[in-house]
Amino acid sequence: DQQVKQNSPSLSVQEGRISILNCDYTNSMFDYFLWYKKYPAEGPTFLISISSIKDKNEDGRFTVFLNKSAKHLSLHIVPSQPGDSAVYFCAASAAASGSRLTFGEGTQLTVNP
Amino acid sequence: EADIYQTPRYLVIGTGKKITLECSQTMGHDKMYWYQQDPGMELHLIHYSYGVNSTEKGDLSSESTVSRIRTEHFPLTLESARPSHTSQYLCASSDFRSSGANVLTFGAGSRLTVL
Numbered sequence: 217d218q219q220v221k222q223n224s225p226s227l228s229v230q231e232g233r234i235s236i237l238n239c240d241y242t243n244s245m246f247d248y249f250l251w252y253k254k255y256p257a258e259g260p261t262f263l264i265s266i267s268s269i270k271d272k273n274e275d276g277r278f279t280v281f282l283n284k285s286a287k288h289l290s291l292h293i294v295p296s297q298p299g300d301s302a303v304y305f306c307a308a309s310a311a312a313s314g315s316r317l318t319f320g321e322g323t324q325l326t327v328n329p
Numbered sequence: 330e331a332d333i334y335q336t337p338r339y340l341v342i343g344t345g346k347k348i349t350l351e352c353s354q355t356m357g358h359d360k361m362y363w364y365q366q367d368p369g370m371e372l373h374l375i376h377y378s379y380g381v382n383s384t385e386k387g388d389l390s391s392e393s394t395v396s397r398i399r400t401e402h403f404p405l406t407l408e409s410a411r412p413s414h415t416s417q418y419l420c421a422s423s424d425f426r427s428s429g430a431n432v433l434t435f436g437a438g439s440r441l442t443v444l
Contacts, residue, residue, distance in 0.1 A: 218371070225369060248430040257338075259419055259435030260372075267430070305372065314379075315431040316362075318388075319372040 219243045220308050222320035230328055235293040237323050239306030246308040251291045254303045296327045332356045335420050335436035342410055343444050350405045350439045352420035361403040364419040378403055410443045
């Protein structure tokens, strides 16, 4: 059973507009959530994380929102830039499982100039 | 700056060959991981290690094996490669203790193709 799901395989936005990437999870034991970005032929790089005791965390153009009751989180990128075009992975961890990361399938974001 | 290195980056081999994917990190991290990823799919944890002489199987069953003789080195070996092993293999490390987010640093990956 897949505990972290990203239901949108792809998203296309215009430069300067907002990009919203979504992620759903099923395991209520998850206590941290992370977003990674991956360019082709490179490994994933860490973007931002949020603790389950918070509902928002912001870092520059990137903001992550967590809705625990809905088991849903989203990553907002404002304003979007062409260099943001990449695959974005949502990941979650639970202290009870040694805090190992469980990943979603990824969403390909394309930002058009 | 990436401080975790994977070699080879790309490998094409025939069925039945033995292969070793190398992973080294210079950050002194205790914890290291191997993930397997196919296009459009999630990363699957296949092996992890919390320190020297410690290795565990991950969530996805894998015919590969790993070793952790030195802190900085975590190689993955396939004794007899098959076409079903064709995938991208990602190595990662972290210095996670017991609180906060477990932020992994990934290598660039090794893309394996078995003919």
